[in-house]
Amino acid sequence: MEINKLIELVKEKITKEITIQKINVEDKSFLHKGHTNNFPNKFHIKITIISDELKSKKKIDSTKRIYKILENELKSYIHSIQLSIN
Numbered sequence: 630m631e632i633n634k635l636i637e638l639v640k641e642k643i644t645k646e647i648t649i650q651k652i653n654v655e656d657k658s659f660l661h662k663g664h665t666n667n668f669p670n671k672f673h674i675k676i677t678i679i680s681d682e683l684k685s686k687k688k689i690d691s692t693k694r695i696y697k698i699l700e701n702e703l704k705s706y707i708h709s710i711q712l713s714i715n
Contacts, residue, residue: 671708
């Protein structure tokens with residue numbers, strides 16, 4: 630999968646499942662260049678979410694929810710996620 634397609638898919642899936650005010654997804658794959666577990670079609674993304682719904686929950690619960698939503702993408706296309714919930 631191409632990175633821009635992955636970014637749009639991540640936004641779409643999260644927005645469909647969670648009430649958010651704003652979401653931004655960035656490609657940060659350059660941070661993992663040269664790492665032994667870095668594969669060409671696995672990306673490092675940074676997700677920044679502004680959501681009253683997520684903010685009202687414990688951070689661990691919000692994180693688990695995002696990971697559950699992106700379960701298939703994590704198996705196939707995502708090497709690492711930076712997650713910021715505001």
